[in-house]
Every structure is written in structure tokens, then in C-alpha cells.
Amino acid sequence: MHHTLATRFARHNARQISAREALTDDQLRQVVPSIFAAEAHDSRSDKYVYVPTIDIVQGLRREGWQPFFAVQAMPRDRTRTGHAKHMLRLRRPEHITESEAAEVIIVNSHDGTTSYQMFAGLVRFVCTNSMIAGQQFEEVRVPHKGHIQDQIIEGAYTIAQDFPRLIDSTREMAALQLSKPEQRVFAEAALVARYGEEAAPVTPDQVLRRRRTADVGGDLWTTFNAVQENIVRGGLHGQRRTDDGRVIRRSTRPINGIDQNVGVNRALWTLAEGMRALKA
Numbered sequence: 642m643h644h645t646l647a648t649r650f651a652r653h654n655a656r657q658i659s660a661r662e663a664l665t666d667d668q669l670r671q672v673v674p675s676i677f678a679a680e681a682h683d684s685r686s687d688k689y690v691y692v693p694t695i696d697i698v699q700g701l702r703r704e705g706w707q708p709f710f711a712v713q714a715m716p717r718d719r720t721r722t723g724h725a726k727h728m729l730r731l732r733r734p735e736h737i738t739e740s741e742a743a744e745v746i747i748v749n750s751h752d753g754t755t756s757y758q759m760f761a762g763l764v765r766f767v768c769t770n771s772m773i774a775g776q777q778f779e780e781v782r783v784p785h786k787g788h789i790q791d792q793i794i795e796g797a798y799t800i801a802q803d804f805p806r807l808i809d810s811t812r813e814m815a816a817l818q819l820s821k822p823e824q825r826v827f828a829e830a831a832l833v834a835r836y837g838e839e840a841a842p843v844t845p846d847q848v849l850r851r852r853r854t855a856d857v858g859g860d861l862w863t864t865f866n867a868v869q870e871n872i873v874r875g876g877l878h879g880q881r882r883t884d885d886g887r888v889i890r891r892s893t894r895p896i897n898g899i900d901q902n903v904g905v906n907r908a909l910w911t912l913a914e915g916m917r918a919l920k921a
Contacts, residue, residue, distance in 0.1 A: 663707035726750040775911030814862035834908035842879030
């Protein structure tokens, strides 16, 4: 049996739990209490339709979807902790013996900061890398009004209809070889997706470095995976030059925030899809 790993992130701005077996309510309650909030945050009006995320999870469990990963933000305003933004990754248990599994990703909060959002994703078990598909794939948003529960379960099926196309896309990426200059261009664009206008503290060669033998190879899929993991997990040693010319050494930070995780992950997938289209 694989043990459940509960990880408290640095700076206490998020807490997460993941496992190779489906997570139970008790495990979820200990780490991501906001999915069990008994009512919406005080700031919400009467028009706000409140359905606890755990009710959605129960509905999806009945349809054969199980949560294997959950993360919740830890807001500065501690009165919002019980209603804070959270993300769950659900998959069908029959896929967990495969090297990769498609997932439905749900993002929600009970303090009005977000509608229910759903995306397609993919987890690679070799490195427990969790990716989120880019703009070429379905995205479902359900506002907090009307028959939310039915719309979300329907949304999960809408997302799942994209799974075969998602898997096909990864196979096509794996079949495309990239030259060294092409890999470098991919890494440079990925660093822009992560750092925007500021100078990246690490080089393209650093984010291209493979962490495991399964990712050694010059194809687009392994390149994408190596870059995604290095950027999302952080821990690369880099340096930054200050305005007065001093050089400060620092390690890159992991991406802990839910919005940034979704944004960067989707941008990297969109970048990989763009490279695939160019090469094809």
C-alpha cells in the first residue's frame, strides 16, 4: 500500500494531500477543511447558491470518480480559512495502474472568490507530475446559482469526453523529436510563462535538466515534462542581479498558489501544443 502524503507548504500559504489510493473524507477533512464548509462565508448574499464541495465529491464518487489529490489555500485573513479556495484532482480508480491517468480538476471556494471551475488534467505516476491541459481542451465554469450539483457532474463528463484527445496529444508529442535549439526555445518560452517580464533567476539549460531516466530523450513530451517539473517544483539554484549590480544567489520557489499553479500549468501545455502544431 502506498502511504498518503500530507504536505504543508512553505510559508503556510497552502496545504495539500495526495495518495495512490482514493482519499477518504477523514483524510480530506484533516488537510483541506474548506471543502466541508457548512455554509458560505458571511460576505455572500442570499442569492449565492451554497453547495459544499464535499457534496459534489460525493456525487462524483457515485459516478465512479475518486479524489486522489487536494490542496487548499491558507489565506492571510484566518476567518476565511474554512471557506478558502481549494483544488481537487479526481480520477477513475481503474486508471491508477497505468503510467498516466487523465483527471478532472475542480477549483472552488466558498467565500465568493471563484466560481466552480473544471479542467482536464493528466498525472504521470513515474514522477507524480500533475499537469493541466491548455486552452485547446474543455474548461467548464459553473457560477454559484441554480442547480449547481447537476451542472458540475455534467461538467465532469464534458471534461472527460476530451480525455481520448488528451492522451492522443501526448502520444503525438512523444513521437516528435526536438533539436537542441528547439528544446532551448521551448525552455525560454516556459521561463517567460513563469516569470513574465522579470529576468528568470535560472537558465533554459537548468529547466531542461532531466530529474529521472524516464525523461531522458529529445522528444517534445519528455522535454515538456522535464521543464514543467523543474518550474513547478522549484529548488533550482539561480541568481538575480539587483539594481545596484550585486548578485544574489537564490533557489527557485515551488509554485504553491492554486491560481498560479493552474495558470502556469495551462500556459506550459498550450506552449507544448503550439510546438506540436508547428512541428507537425
